[in-house]
Every structure is written in structure tokens, then in C-alpha cells.
Amino acid sequence: MNTISTVIGEINEVCSQINEMEYSYLVDLLRSKDRFFFSGEGRSGLIAKAVAMRLMHTGKTVFVIGETTTPAIETSDVLIVLSGSGKTSNTLHMLENTLKIGALAFLVTANKEKLKTYKGLFLHAATKDRVLGEPNTIQPLGNQFDQAAHIILDAAIIDSLNNNWSNEILKNKHYNLE
Template sequence: MKVIPTILKEIETVLNHVDQEQLQEFAIRLHKAKRIFVVGEGRSGLMAKSFAMRLMHLGATVYVVGETITPSIGEGDVLVAVSGSGTTKNVIWTAEKTKTIGNEVLAVTTNTESSLAAVAEKFLHVPAATKYRHENELKTIQPLGSLFDQCVHILFDSICLLYSELNHVDHQQAFKQHSNLE
């Protein structure tokens, strides 16, 4: 079996089922936010962190929940919560807490019926396989939630591209924000 073409086909299948309007709406909501907070666990958390990094390059004030320098969330801020299953306890708790404070929650999940989707004002549905392999999920040759994580990374980069257009940030401006301590 040729692994790379199979993985690329799986990614393409998922991405072809994503509502492009949801990407635009996410970018607009993030553009309007005073500050952006992201949360996720495991590899989903790594995707959230990479999203935060790129948003920072594009001029956003963005924080990762749980980091030592993350301030309290406040008026006008938005939380982006990532969980393939939509059932990750810490992610749901953070989203619920965000709502009780009066802030908007944007969720990224495979499960439109999940607790995470229910607490969110808007969610990005990523119809990929998760580690649970529910009957209604797409089939994949990859282990655990790899397909979800790969698709989320591409979708987050797509949202960043739309965000950069709204924020009028080009490559040169973003590059100025890139770390110079490496």
C-alpha cells in the first residue's frame, strides 16, 4: 500500500465535506475579538497551539489556556476549543466556564451532538475519524485521531489566511512577528 496517497485522499475527503462558510465566519469572529484564547488536549492541543502561534504572527493577541503567562479571559474575548470527540472533559469545562463569564466559545469537533458543540455559539464540523472509531465516522488507515488533527491543522491555516486578509497582514508583516531568538 502506498501510504502517502492514501492519507492525502483521506484528508481530501474530509476537507471536501467542510462548510467553507464556517471558515469565513470563524475568521470574522476572531477578527472582531479583543483577544483570542485556545484550548485543547493532546494532539488537538498541539493543533490549537500552532493556531495560536500563527494568529500571533498575523497580529492577534492570543493565549493558550493553561500556560503560565495566560491572563484571565475578559469582555470581548473569544475561546477556540478543540476536541475531536467533543467530549474531552477539560476542554468542555473550560468552554462552560468561558460561557458563564459571558464570553463566546467557538468549537472545533467531529461530533455535532457533543457537549462541546452544545456549549459553543458556533462550531466548525470536521467530519474525520477520531480515536473512538464511531460507526458514523469516516474510515481511516491511520491510528487514533491522526486524520482529525491533520485536517484541523489545514483548516486552522485556512482560517488564518482569511484572518490575514481581514487584518490586512501580508507575508512581510507576519514575518516581522516571527521569533528572532532561534
């Protein structure tokens, strides 16, 4: 039980340090845009898929990069990328191409330097690289980043709905062939 309490405390610490302007910008994007593309590598990619699924339940059109049915991104679209390090070559290539196309790129990262180049949300969380300045954690690799990203992005979706939702409304968009 002590480990669970420590992990919860660590995640609370990361979540309480997010920049309000960056978070509000994300909420506004989720409110105002209609088509979203999500990407991330490894566990961050799994979190991106989970968040994409929840956003789809709100009625937005959502795609996950790498799936065979993902269409071309267009200028009115948003790419949301999760990358703790902000250094993954596929991630950087995707962000650059998104900007060249004229679509909006939004990076969720623990690499503050990358937010000088891309719009995004900085999470003061540990990554697999354990770069100087990252917080201490009892958790392995990028767990702290991924867990905090999931909570923060889910919260941003909830905030984007302006209390104009119910479990029943979202459930109606849930997979129903089970």
C-alpha cells in the first residue's frame, strides 16, 4: 500500500504543476476543432490511443497515426503527440510534416526545450532518460510521464465539454458490437 500512496503522490505533484495557459489552450483546441490525430511511441502511444478513444466518445472525429484507416491530415486538423523525451525521430518528423501541411501540432512532453518550437503542454515528469532536472520517482522508465499525461488529457476532455455531457451521451458512442 505504501507504493500505491507514493505513486499517487508523485502523479499529484506532476499534475499540480502544469501551466494553466498551456492547459487552457489544449482545452480550447478540444472544444473548437473537429478532427484530431493522435500519436506516441511505446507506452505513450498506448496512452494516446486511450485518450483518442475517449475524445471520440464526445463526438469528435479521431484517428490514431499508424492505423490502416487513418486518412491524410488537413489544414483544419490537430495532431496531438505524446513524447516524454520529445526527441523520438518519428515524433519530430511527424510534427514537422504537420506544420508543413499547415495543420496544428500539439506536443505533450517532459522536454521543455521542445515547447520553444512546438505548441504544447509541459509535464514536469520523469522519463526513461532521467534527464537532469526531472523529478525523482520510485517508478521505472516513463511511467510517471505516461500516467500524468493520461490523467491530464482526460481532464482536458472533460473540461472541453463545459459540463454538457452525461455518461449516457458518451456511452451511446461506445463500441456496441460486443
